[in-house]
Structure formats: structure tokens, C-alpha cells
Amino acid sequence: MLAITIVGLFLIPTCVACGVRRHRQQSGFKAIIDTEFDDYLQELLHEQPDIRSEWNLERNMIKIQREIGCGEFGRIELAEFRRGKATCLVAVKSLISGRCLPVSYRDFCHEILCLKRLHGHPNIINFLGIVISGDPKYIIVEYAARGDLLSYVQAFRNQGVTFREEKRLVRMATDITFALQHMDMERFIHRDLACRNVLIMEDYIAKIGDFGLSRDIYETGRYWKNPWSQCQGPLPFKWMPPEFMTQGIFETKGDIWSYGVMLWEITTLGETPFSNVPAHMMVSLLLDGKRLPQPENCTDNLYAIMRKCWQSQPEDRPNAQDLTNELKDLFTKEKKFFKTVVPDALGVD
Template identity: 30%
Template sequence: MCPPNSRTSHEGSSVCECRSGFYRAAGDANSSACTTPPSAPVSLSWEYESGDGGGVSLRWRPPVDMGGRSEVWYGVVCRICPSPSITNPASCSWCGEGVTFSPVQTNLKQTSVTLNNLLTRVTYLIQVQAMNEVSALSPFPARYTSINFTTSQSVPSTVPMMHQLSRAPDSITLSWPQPDRPNGDILEYQLRYFDKASDVDSAVSVYSETNTLTVGSLIAGSIYAFQIRARNERGFGPFSNTVYFTTLPLEEHSQQVQNQLPLLVGSVMGGAAFLLVVAAIVVVVVFRSKRRASPYSDRLQRYISNRGGVKYYVDPSTYEDPSEAVKEFAREIESTHLKIEEVIGSAQFGEVSRGRYRPPGRRELLVAVKTLRLGASDREKSMFLSEAGVLGQFDHPNVLKLEGVITRVPSARIITEFMENGPLDSFLRENEGQFSVLQLVGMLRGVGAGMRYLSERNFVHRDLAARNVLVNSNLVCKVSDFGLSRLMRGMDHNMPTYTASLGSKIPVRWTAPEAFQHRKFSSASDVWSFGILMWEVMSYGERPYWDMSNQEVMKAVAEQFRLPAPTGCPSALHSLMLQCWQAEREDRPSFESILSSMDRLIRHPVSLKTDIMRSCSQPLLTPTPTDFSSVSTVSDWLRALRMERYQDEFARAHLDTLDRVSRLTVEDIQNLGVNLLGHQRKIFNAAQQLKAHLTQGQVEV
């Protein structure tokens, strides 16, 4: 007699074969019953884990039908979906390796698992599969139950650091940056502090809505411990690591007061004289205002008006006398405080030197000094100093810092911070192959942060390129060279723009098509330039478009051709470049969006895994990306390219999945029998675009 779910056609047979749909595992005896894979788990539910990290706990019950076996284990599949209303699971993409599973994702013996590092306000589709020893023998996929949920806002991550701005015998003023993951608007910060000799149980808490706070009522010369955390709508994040600061000792404070006494007396007398002068000026201004308004009133009103605390850039060229902008925004420093060491280069209006600047009461700084050449005309001097009028309005760690100007001598000078590694393009060429992809993306992220800051101030750079980004000894990149920069004016499709004069020069290789065709510049044209800068960085300073002439570049760009990925450039980065090079400026991402994309790549380094090496030494340009959002088969892909006539060639080559198509090489295409060179290029470029889309999970394989 045969065991359950088995049969034989021969009487007295020693082995009974399993019926269709039933199986024996490799370790099962021939006399054992045949079994099936288990049914799906039941009662799948989810709930948020307490604490930071965006964790979600999943729980379920074992399958109702164990398939006649005692063992069972589980696997968890995670996908990200475009909207909370999931009508087509195929539109969801894999979560990637950023999401972690505790204890494990596969071969899970227990009926619960925790997902960590989930993104906020994102819809996830989770499938829990049940398997046993015979699941691998079945031609059907493991049975599963699914659930979807949308993550809510999480608490902020840890505040990364704290800085001491100043100290007194009874107080300390501290500052700190926003958390790396604020997960929404930061409502307030909680700062707690205690004497180093005590413990955290004795801590005193104070609260601040800004990232600067003065803690008072402290004891002179004492060491205090400080911790800080941020709160958003969901609650407080974790406290930061403990840092220690010391209040000013009384004897040191007394010495400072003695040293500053003559200055204080002079300041009081000078202040009295200043008030008299101001009073006289007010009288004159009131009298004159009855006759006419100040020519600067509108401009200054725009400057001092805030939207969300942001000061808007004032174009020095709008001043009747541009030197007034320099006086308003740049600090005049004494030439005796500056020491020139050596000439290190040349600029448009003179030479560039390295020097040392010792501000009163501060430590000596290493600086770069631009000097106006002798004999320069008044117009050249005005143009030379206008850059200081621009730089003096900005304060950001990724924008070159202006220390001051010297204008009371024949050879005017602009003094900025010194960037040890010089221009980004030459620095990369000198160090080709010396950095990881993650380091290169970190450099690009710095440039993007500086450009986001500038664009938020309604400012367009117009000459963004690797040559105009400087690198310091810590590999921090800073946007510089504002000679072509302008204030954006007007409204065109909700995008502020300005029109360049016909006589102005345009760096064609870095310039968006609407800019070199119609001289229309905006933050979107800076985004195009940033895409070219990304290409420069990933190719270690190679010249964009190689030896093509400017006319050839403009023609190629107008005909929708784009630069290919540099050698070793990850598809995800090249895809971001292609987004920056969209023909319609409204379709390009903002700098805010670009930074978000880069942050996701940095948080998930596996997405920056280098693809098969590709050469960018030949001028093979990639057309503007085709819309693959509705592509699900190879036939759809060929139809989107208007190349349905090659379906037979693809079928004969067994190119029947999008994944296989995305890995096509030039040699593979030549073997297809596609004889026209133009079609070979088009198919290869489209395959590269498809690969970038698949990498980002935009198309289901």
C-alpha cells in the first residue's frame, strides 16, 4: 500500500511516486508521505517601533495548511510604491539594501520581523512568504500574504555637533546645525546641561526655537556638560553625545576688561559723535523725501524684506554707483593687516597672490588676494570690485568667503579665504583615479549645497563649472567666480529669469539650450550647468564634448544629444545628469531635489556601485532620455524607440527581458544584424538609459 499522496502502476513496487503537486524532500524516506509547500501565512499586521530610526514591526500567524510537514520558515519581500492606493503592484520597486531586517530577511524561523531605516512618508508593500523543504521542488512561487502601509513622519535624527560661539564668566553661547534627517520642520531644540562633577540626573533643560542659545547663571571657570536634541511634529529625537565647555575664569575676564578699557572709552565718545551725525542725516533725509524718493529705497527694501528668513541678493549693477554696493556689503580692511607672500596665478584684471591676514583680535588667516593691475580704467575697477559686492552678501560653507577689500590705494584688492587645492577641474586631473565614487559624490554634494543656497536667494551664477569651484585642504568644495552672475528678474512660467545682453560671453559647453539660443538664464540653467559639472567630476576633469567646436556642441544639444556616462560612472549618477539636461527647463529638478537624490545615494552606497567600465574618450552623445514609465516588455521598449522592425532580431538573440536588453554592449548590437551605424548608436544609448532606469527601480524587470 502506497503512503498518502503517492501512487504506483506496478503491483509490489518498492517505491511509490508522488502524485502531481506533491513532493518528497531529499531527506525524506521512500516510505514517507508526499507533501506540499505550505499555504500563505495569515493575520499579517504591522505597527511602529518606539524610538528613532523609522522602524516598523511585522507580525503574522503560521499557515493554516502546513502541507503535511512540521517545518516552516519565512521570507520577507519589501517594495516601495509610488502612491498609497496600490492598484498595480508591478509599479512598485525594490526597497534596496538601505532597509534592514531584524533578525533576518530570509530563512526566518519566527513569526515576526522588524524593518529599520525606512523612509518617511513613503508607501511600502510587504510580502511575507512561507516555505518548507519541498517549496524548492514546486514550479510555483512560494505562497505569501501581503500588506501595505505608509510611513508617517519620524522624530529627528541626532544633532551632529555643537560649537561654542562665545563665553563669559557666567554664560556660554552655543550653536549647532540641523539634524542630518530632520524628518519635517524642527519645532524646537532641548538643551540640557550639568556640571561635569555631577551627572545627567541633575541636568537643567532650556529650550530654543533657533540653533543658537546662551546659557546663563553659570559659575566662572567651571566645566559644564551639554547635550541637545531636536523636536518635530512627531516628538523629540535622541540626545546628542555629551560635549564639554568651560566658562571664562574671572582673572582672564578681568584682564580682557583692562585691555579693552581704552577702546571702550573711545567707542563711547565716538558713539556720541555718531549719534549727532545720524540725527543730522535723518533731518536731511526727511526734508529731501518730501521732494523725491531715494533711488535705493526699492532695492534696499527688497534686500531687507524676508521670506522665511531669507535675504535676497542685490545686484550691484542696479546701483547708480556700483562702488556703493562694495561699501555696503564688503568690509574695508587696513592694508597694514595684510602681508602678501607670493604670486600664485593671474586673473582677468590682475594677479592672484597668497597672503596672510591678521584681523584685530583674531588669529592670522591664510588668504587669497586678487590685485587690480596698475593703470586699470575706472570701468575695469568697477567691474573688478563688483565681485566683492556679490560675495559680501553670502555666508555659506560651500560658497567662497569674502574677508574684505582694500580700495583706498591705487591697486585695489579683494581678499578671500585661501583654498589650498585650487580649482576643482585641475585638482581632479592631477589626482585622477585617487578618489572613491563616494568621495566624488561628496564633493558634488558640497557644490550642490552651495548652489541651493544661492538659488534660494533668487541668484543665478551663469558660469558654474569645475574651473569655478575651489577645493580646500579638507576636500570641501566652494562655489566661486561670480563675474557672470546676475539677479534673476521677472516671471516666466513661475520661473524667475533674466536676459543677458548680446555682447556678453557665454560658456557654451556648460550652458543650457535656452540660454545660448535665447540668452534666457534662470536657476534651471544653473541646474543644466551643474549636470555638466557632475560629468566633469566623474571623468576627473575631462573637457565636456571633447574636441568638438562650440558650434558643433550647440547643434548637438539642440538636436537632443547628451553626453554619455564617464568611465566607471554609476548609472544612478548618470541618470541624475540626464535629468539636469532635460530640454524643457521646467522638467529639470531643483537644487533641493538634486541634493535629496544625492543624500539617498550617499545613505545607500550600494546604489553607487560602479557599472561595467565605459569609455568616454569618443564623442558618442546620448539622446534625451525616452519616457520608459509605461514600458514593461521588450516590444514596448522597441515601440517607444520607434524600432518595432527589429523585434525579430531581438527575439532570435533571446533578448526577451528588459534586464537582458539593459546589458547590451556595442558588440552585441553589431551581432544583431542592425547594419546602420545611427541605429546601432541609438539602440546602445537607449539600452544605457534603460539600465539607469532599472537601477533606480523606475521600470519593473
């Protein structure tokens, strides 16, 4: 059932993808697959009937403007959302009809459930609703005007980080610990926490923004197929804890491991972790005690926080509240993430 799939998105061996080769050999492949998508949606609506009654939007409320991201199976578009006389910009996620694998449909429905469940927290992207009448089906979320955190930090590679921007990055990193605290209270596990999945609003508030579709839409070079099952989509091994790779276990403290990698991404201005290590070698590397090195411009105390996130035993890692406190304490004492920063322009706050 879909309600179970939330708890174990990557671990439930539903094997829905195992029949794809057979489907591809049949005529009318597109119709068969689209029917399968409808089956997923109907199961979702059966399990969560309030989605149809409270979150179902009319297609004429959405006016697509342009594409802002596209993958093999899905896309995300900027659109104008009109409700009554009020209008605003939104992001619209959809799947490309006739191309998708069943795991793509599962991810689509999983994202709806996650966004609905976590709706309302200031550091989780705001869910506005879905459009399920007609095609394509849409997931509607608020638009993050400043894009994703990975692109944001990579933009500083040439000019460097200023004092003002460093302060913003500290706040963004803390924003995500607030989101993790909420997710922990909701007994929710993300499994794909990374800079690419953190979105930045107009006022520089950071929000966790993707719960399933990002593996296709946003990034094609950072995910690898799970070696244990062909029934699962590609996974971000270089952000995942060793207990997942060895035992298939991913619990709350797995997100803490990924958060440490996210801090590493920030302080390297968006480098790829273990960029020269093949995905299949990650298990032996981590079990040998190897960890990401301290970035050249990263303070010792911030790197110490990362290392705490990368403890081999999950119970030895900090929780989200611990991380919030440690980041606040770090900035109170050192007032910086980076050893050196670029002075702000004169007259700029």
C-alpha cells in the same frame, strides 16, 4: 546701476565696452581707464554704503606672499592677513592697472556684491573684505588650501580614485547642492558653475568660489565671446543651457544644467565637455538633442541624474533640493559614483 547688473551680468546691454577702441586711441589711456574703474567703485559704494563701513580693510593688514594665478587683466595672490594679533592665509584678487576693459571692472564690482550677498554659507567661499584705498584694489577671501576641484580630480588620472577619495567626491558634489539651495533662496544665479570654480578647503569641504573674475584669472581656454554682443565678456558656452544660447535666458535652472556638466567633469576626472565641438556649433548640437556621453567609469544611476539636469525644458530639470536628495539616495543604495575604484592603502581610513 550695479544693483541691476547682479541680476543680469551677461544680459544687461550696458555697452560700456563699446567705447574702449575710442579710449585706446587717446593719449593717457591708462589714466582714463583707471578713472573709469573709480567710477564703478563709487557707484558700488553708493549703492551699498555698508561695504565702505563694514568690509573696507586697511592695506597694511595684507602682506602679499606669492602669485597663485594670473590672467591678461587680473591676478590672484596668496597673502598673510593680520587682524589684531591673529593671522591667517587668504587669497587676494586684483586687477592689473592699465590693462583692463570696462567689463573687467564690472566683474570686479559684481564679485564684491555677490560675495557680500552670499556671505556666511558654509559651502560658499568666505568673504573677508576689500581694500579700496590706493592701488591695486583688493578683494580678500579665505584661502582654499587644496585648490580647485578641476585640478583635484585631474590629479587622479594616473593612479585612479580610491574608495576614500570617492567618498570625498560624493560629499563635495553634495556640498555644492547645498550652496545651490542657498543661492536659490537668495534668488541668485551663478552662470559659471564648473569644477574650476569650486574650491576645496583643508578639511575637504567644497565651496563655490568665483563670481566674476575667474574667466580671466583662472582659465583662458574654456570661455568664448558672446556672439550677440561685444559688450559682454567671454562666456563658458559648453557649460551653459540651450535657452541661453537661443534666447539669452539664464535662470536658476540654468545653474542646474551646469551642475550636471560639473558631475560629468568629476566622473571623467576633469575632461573638457564637448572638447572637439567648436563653440559656434553648440546651439545646433543641443537643439538636436545631443548630450554629453556617459563616462566609461560612471554608474548608470549617476548618469541618469546628469541627464535630468540636461532636460531641454528648464521646468523639467530637478531643483537643488532634488539633487541633494538624489545624491544621498544614490550613495545610500550604491555607495559609489564610479563603476570601479582603487582600494585604499592598508591602514588608511
